[in-house]
Amino acid sequence: MPLANTSTTVPVLVDEGKCIADKGCTVCVDVCPLDVLRISELTNKAYMKFDECWYCMPCEADCPTGAVTVNIPYLLK
Amino acid sequence: MTFEPFEAFSDVEDLAGKLRDPDPSVRRVAVMELADTADPEAVALVGGALKDGSAEVRLQAAIALGEFDGAETAACLVVGLVDDDPRVARAAADSLAELKDPVAADPVFPLVEHERPFVRAAALRALKELRRRESLAHGLRALDDPDAHVRIEAIGVIGYLKAEEALPALIASGKDEVPEVRRTAVGALAFARSSHAGEALMRALDDEDWSVREVAAEMLGKTGVTRAVAPLMARMDDRDWQVRVKVVRSLGQLHAVEAVPLIAAALGEEVSNLRKEAAAALGEIAHPSSRPYLERYADDPDPDVRKNVRWALGRIG
Amino acid sequence: MDEIKDGLSEIECDVLVIGGGTAGPMAAYKAKMKNPDAKVVLLEKANVKRSGAISMGMDGLNNAVIPGHSTPEQYTKEITIANDGICDQAAVYKYAQHCYEIIEELDKFGIRFQKDENGDYDVKKVHHIGTYVLPMPNGETVKKALYRQLRRARILISNRFMATRLLKGRSGRIAGAVAVNTRTAEFLVVRAKSVIMSMGAAGRLGLPTSGYLYGTYENAANSGEGYAMAYHAGAKLANLECFQINPLIKDYNGPSCAYVAGPFGGFTANSRGERFIECDYWSGQMMQEFYNELLSGNGPVFLKLNHLHKETADHIEQILHTVERPSRGRFHEGRGTRYHETMIEMHISEIGFCSGHSASGVFVDDCARTTVPGLYAAGDMASVPHNYMLGAFTNGAFAGEDAVAFAGEVDFEDYDREEVAREQERVLAPTRREDGIPPNQIEYKARRLVNDYLQPPKVTRKYELGQARLAEVRDDMENHMVARDAHELMRAMEVTSILDCADMAAFASLYREESRWGLYHWRTDHPERNDEEWKCHVLLSKQDGRMTCEKHPVQPYIVPISEEEKDAYYKQRIKAEA
Numbered sequence: 001m002p003l004a005n006t007s008t009t010v011p012v013l014v015d016e017g018k019c020i021a022d023k024g025c026t027v028c029v030d031v032c033p034l035d036v037l038r039i040s041e042l043t044n045k046a047y048m049k050f051d052e053c054w055y056c057m058p059c060e061a062d063c064p065t066g067a068v069t070v071n072i073p074y075l076l077k
Numbered sequence: 078m079t080f081e082p083f084e085a086f087s088d089v090e091d092l093a094g095k096l097r098d099p100d101p102s103v104r105r106v107a108v109m110e111l112a113d114t115a116d117p118e119a120v121a122l123v124g125g126a127l128k129d130g131s132a133e134v135r136l137q138a139a140i141a142l143g144e145f146d147g148a149e150t151a152a153c154l155v156v157g158l159v160d161d162d163p164r165v166a167r168a169a170a171d172s173l174a175e176l177k178d179p180v181a182a183d184p185v186f187p188l189v190e191h192e193r194p195f196v197r198a199a200a201l202r203a204l205k206e207l208r209r210r211e212s213l214a215h216g217l218r219a220l221d222d223p224d225a226h227v228r229i230e231a232i233g234v235i236g237y238l239k240a241e242e243a244l245p246a247l248i249a250s251g252k253d254e255v256p257e258v259r260r261t262a263v264g265a266l267a268f269a270r271s272s273h274a275g276e277a278l279m280r281a282l283d284d285e286d287w288s289v290r291e292v293a294a295e296m297l298g299k300t301g302v303t304r305a306v307a308p309l310m311a312r313m314d315d316r317d318w319q320v321r322v323k324v325v326r327s328l329g330q331l332h333a334v335e336a337v338p339l340i341a342a343a344l345g346e347e348v349s350n351l352r353k354e355a356a357a358a359l360g361e362i363a364h365p366s367s368r369p370y371l372e373r374y375a376d377d378p379d380p381d382v383r384k385n386v387r388w389a390l391g392r393i394g
Numbered sequence: 395m396d397e398i399k400d401g402l403s404e405i406e407c408d409v410l411v412i413g414g415g416t417a418g419p420m421a422a423y424k425a426k427m428k429n430p431d432a433k434v435v436l437l438e439k440a441n442v443k444r445s446g447a448i449s450m451g452m453d454g455l456n457n458a459v460i461p462g463h464s465t466p467e468q469y470t471k472e473i474t475i476a477n478d479g480i481c482d483q484a485a486v487y488k489y490a491q492h493c494y495e496i497i498e499e500l501d502k503f504g505i506r507f508q509k510d511e512n513g514d515y516d517v518k519k520v521h522h523i524g525t526y527v528l529p530m531p532n533g534e535t536v537k538k539a540l541y542r543q544l545r546r547a548r549i550l551i552s553n554r555f556m557a558t559r560l561l562k563g564r565s566g567r568i569a570g571a572v573a574v575n576t577r578t579a580e581f582l583v584v585r586a587k588s589v590i591m592s593m594g595a596a597g598r599l600g601l602p603t604s605g606y607l608y609g610t611y612e613n614a615a616n617s618g619e620g621y622a623m624a625y626h627a628g629a630k631l632a633n634l635e636c637f638q639i640n641p642l643i644k645d646y647n648g649p650s651c652a653y654v655a656g657p658f659g660g661f662t663a664n665s666r667g668e669r670f671i672e673c674d675y676w677s678g679q680m681m682q683e684f685y686n687e688l689l690s691g692n693g694p695v696f697l698k699l700n701h702l703h704k705e706t707a708d709h710i711e712q713i714l715h716t717v718e719r720p721s722r723g724r725f726h727e728g729r730g731t732r733y734h735e736t737m738i739e740m741h742i743s744e745i746g747f748c749s750g751h752s753a754s755g756v757f758v759d760d761c762a763r764t765t766v767p768g769l770y771a772a773g774d775m776a777s778v779p780h781n782y783m784l785g786a787f788t789n790g791a792f793a794g795e796d797a798v799a800f801a802g803e804v805d806f807e808d809y810d811r812e813e814v815a816r817e818q819e820r821v822l823a824p825t826r827r828e829d830g831i832p833p834n835q836i837e838y839k840a841r842r843l844v845n846d847y848l849q850p851p852k853v854t855r856k857y858e859l860g861q862a863r864l865a866e867v868r869d870d871m872e873n874h875m876v877a878r879d880a881h882e883l884m885r886a887m888e889v890t891s892i893l894d895c896a897d898m899a900a901f902a903s904l905y906r907e908e909s910r911w912g913l914y915h916w917r918t919d920h921p922e923r924n925d926e927e928w929k930c931h932v933l934l935s936k937q938d939g940r941m942t943c944e945k946h947p948v949q950p951y952i953v954p955i956s957e958e959e960k961d962a963y964y965k966q967r968i969k970a971e972a
Contacts, residue, residue: 025105030441033614035884057720057721064133064137072728076725082582083435264510265511381669
C-alpha cells in the first residue's frame with residue numbers, strides 16, 4: 001500500500017520578514033494546541049507543517065511581532 | 078541526575094545577560110522568557126526594559142508586566158504609560174488595568190493629574206479595580222475633566238467605591254453632554270438608595286439618547302424605586318423597542334398593578350421580545366385583571382411568549 | 395524535530411494531573427495549595443499555555459449560581475429535569491454550593507467577568523426560571539491568568555507528553571500512567587499516588603459537515619483519550635449514549651452563542667425569523683426541537699440579531715469575534731455576513747461525548763472520584779452533567795483537594811514492568827511498519843462511519859452495520875496503520891481513542907432500549923421514554939477484556955422534584971419527528 005503526497009493549502013501564514021524565530025522565539029510553535037507549526041531548518045522561520053488546524057488563533061494572537069495570520073481552512077470557509 | 082521533563086523555571090540572572098544583547102529581537106525574546114518565570118525578581122529587569130532604545134522591546138516589556146502585580150510593577154508600568162510610542166503606552170495601560178493588589182495604586186495616583194488625557198484615563202481605569210478610598214478624591218476631581226474618556230473612567234472609580242458622598246457629583250454627570258458619560262453615570266447610580274438618585278434616574282428616562290433611557294429604565298426596576306412607576310408608564314410610548322423592553326421589565330419588578338392595562342397592551346407588540354417581557358411582567362405582578370389579556374395570547378406564535386403567558390396565568394391562579 | 399527516538403524514563407510524584415486545559419490546572423493548583431510539600435505534576439499533550447477547550451478564552455459562564463440570583467436547590471432541580479431525571483444530585487448540588495467561591499477566586503487570578511458600574515457581577519437572566527449567566531465580554535485572558543497561577547505556585551508542567559494508558563497495581567489501585575512524547579516518541583512512566591484525568595471531551599468523534607477533520611465544535615485536540623484510558627483501566631463510564639450535539643454556526647462549526655446574544659435580545663430563529671425552541675434549558679430536548687425545525691419546511695435555523703439596534707448587534711459581534719472563537723470574524727468577513735444585516739445560518743454539530751454540555755463521562759462521585767481507587771476525573775470527561783467551564787474549574791478543585799489528601803495516606807503502588815513494555819510495543823507498532831495506511835485516512839473513515847451509522851436518530855439495524863464496519867477499520871488500524879514520525883504517531887494514538895469512543899458510543903446506545911434526552915438518545919425502534927425500566931444510569935466498563943454495560947440506580951434526590959414540576963416540563967415537549 002504505497003503512500004502518496006497529496007497537496008493541500010494551509011490556513012496559517014507566516015510573514016518571514018517579521019518572524020523572529022531565528023532569534024530564539026518559539027511562541028507560535030509552543031501555543032498551538034494541535035502542534036502543527038514548526039521552525040524551518042532551512043530558513044529558521046516558523047511555518048505550518050501540518051494541515052491540521054482548528055483556526056483557534058493563539059499563534060496569531062500571541063506572536064510578538066504580528067507575523068502570523070490564521071485564515072479559515074478552505075474546506076469550510 | 079534524574080530525568081526532569083518539566084518546563085524550566087529559568088534563572089532570572091541568566092536572562093539579564095540576554096537583555097544586554099545588541100540585537101533587539103533577542104532582547105525581546107528575553108523579556109518574554111522573564112515574564113514566564115513568574116519570579117518577582119524579574120519585575121525590575123522587565124521594568125528596565127521599558128527604557129530600552131527599541132520600541133519593540135519596550136512594547137514587549139509593557140505586555141510582560143501584566144504577568145506581575147504589586148507596587149513595583151505599577152511603578153514600572155507608570156513609566157511605560159507615558160512612553161512616546163502609543164503602542165507601548167496602550168500596552169502599559171492594559172497591564173495596569175490587570176493589577177489586583179491595592180498597594181499598586183500608590184505609584185498610579187500622581188498620573189491622574191498628567192497632562193495627557195490618555196494617561197489620566199488609564200490611571201483612573203487602573204484605580205477602579207483596586208478600590209482604594211483615597212481614589213475617591215481623584216475620581217471626583219476628574220469628573221470635570223475636559224476629556225470624556227477621563228470622565229467615564231472617573232465615574233468607574235466612584236461607582237466601584239459605592240461612595241454615597243459622591244452622589245451629587247454622579248447625578249451631575251448624568252447631565253453630561255456626551256451620551257456615553259451620561260449612560261455610565263446613570264449605571265453607577267444603581268447602588269444608591271437616596272431619593273436624589275431616584276430622581277436622577279427618572280430624569281434620565283427622558284434622555285435624548287436611547288441607550289441612556291434604556292439603562293435608566295433598567296436601573297429603576299433593579300433598585301426598586303416605586304415612585305418611578307408613573308414616569309416609567311409614560312415611557313411605554315418610547316419609539317425604541319429596546320427601551321420599552323426594559324420599561325416593561327422594571328414595571329414588573331416594581332409590581333406596578335396600575336400599569337397592568339398598559340403592559341397588557343404590549344402583548345400585541347410586533348417584536349416578540351417585547352411580548353415575552355410583557356407576559357413575564359404580568360406574571361410578576363400577578364393581578365387577576367390581566368387574566369383576560371393573557372388568555373388571549375395563550376396561542377402566540379412565539380414559544381417564549383406562550384411559556385411566559387402560561388407561567389403568568391399559573392401565578393394568578 | 396519529529397523523528398522517532400528510543401527512550402524510556404521514569405519519574406515519581408504524589409499527584410499526577412493529566413490534561414492542562416481548564417479542570418487540570420485548577421486541580422493541580424488546589425492540590426499544591428492544600429499541601430505545598432506535595433509533588434504535583436501536570437502533564438499536557440500540547441502546551442498548558444493554550445491547550446484545551448478554552449484555548450483562546452471564554453465569553454461567559456452559563457451556569458453560575460450566585461447568591462441573590464439563584465440558589466443551589468433551584469439549579470440542582472433544573473439540571474435534574476434537563477437530564478430527564480438521570481442525575482446523581484450530590485455532585486451537582488455540591489458544585490452549585492461552591493461555584494461562587496471559585497468565581498471569586500478566578501476573579502482574583504485576573505479572569506475577567508462582566509461587572510456593572512458598581513463593580514458587582516452583572517448576572518443575566520437567559521432561562522425562563524433561574525438566572526445563571528455571567529457574561530465575560532473580556533474573557534480572552536483565561537488561560538493566561540491560569541498559567542500565571544501555575545507558574546507562581548511552582549507546579550511542575552510537562553508539555554508535549556501524551557498519556558496513552560493508566561497503570562494499576564495488583565490491588566486495583568492506581569499506580570501512574572504511561573506517556574509518549576509527541577515530538578520524539580520517547581516514553582515517560584509517571585508513578586503517582588493519585589491520578590486526576592482532565593482530558594476533555596471526545597470532540598473528534600463525528601465528522602463535521604465540512605469534511606475537514608479538525609473543523610470540529612470542540613478543540614480538535616480533544617480526541618477522547620480520557621474516555622479510552624479510563625475504559626482500559628477498568629473505570630466505569632456513565633451514560634455514554636447521552637451524546638453531545640450542539641447548535642453552531644454552519645460550516646464555521648463554532649458555538650452559536652445564544653448565551654451571549656440572549657441577554658441583548660438575540661435568539662435562535664427559523665427561516666421566518668420566529669422563535670421555535672420550547673425548551674427552557676440547554677438539553678437534548680432543545681436539540682430535538684432544533685433538529686426537527688432544521689428538517690421541517692421552516693428550516694434552516696438562524697441566529698437572529700438583525701432586529702436589534704445596529705449598535706447592539708455590533709457590540710455582540712465584537713464580543714463574538716474577539717473572545718472565545720475569534721476567527722469567526724474572519725469567517726463572516728469571507729462570507730460577507732454582518733449580524734445587524736442578516737440572520738446567520740446555523741446547524742447542529744457532529745456527535746461527541748462531553749459532560750460539559752450533556753452528561754456522558756467517566757462515572758464520578760461528588761469528590762470527582764472514579765470507580766478505580768486513587769483515580770479521579772473532572773471537567774468535560776467526567777460524568778457531572780452540564781458542568782461547562784465553571785464546572786470544570788469547580789470539580790477540578792474538588793479533585794485536586796481530594797487527590798492530594800489521598801496521596802498523603804498511601805505509598806506508591808507497584809506496577810508491572812511487562813505492562814509498560816507491552817504498551818510501548820502497542821504504541822510503537824505503527825512506526826515499525828514500512829508501509830500501510832496513514833492515520834488520517836483511518837480517522838476519516840472511522841468518523842465518516844460514525845456519521846453514517848451512529849448519528850441520531852439511532853436505528854438498531856444501522857447501529858449493527860456500523861459496529862461491523864468499525865470493526866473492519868479497527869482491524870486496519872491494529873494491523874496496517876503506519877506512522878512515519880512522532881507527530882504522526884500522536885495522530886495514530888488519537889485514532890485509537892476515537893475508535894474506542896465510537897465503539898463505546900454504539901455499545902451504550904444499543905444497551906439502553908428506550909428514547910431519552912431528546913435528540914441525544916432518540917432510538918426510532920424504542921421511541922418512548924420508559925421510566926420503569928430505564929430511569930437509571932447505564933455504566934459501561936471493560937470486564938475480562940470485553941465491553942459490558944450495567945444498570946445503576948440513580949441516587950435518591952437531595953432536592954425533591956414534585957410530579958407537578960416534572961409534568962409541567964414534559965407538557966412543553968415536542969415529540970421526535972421521524
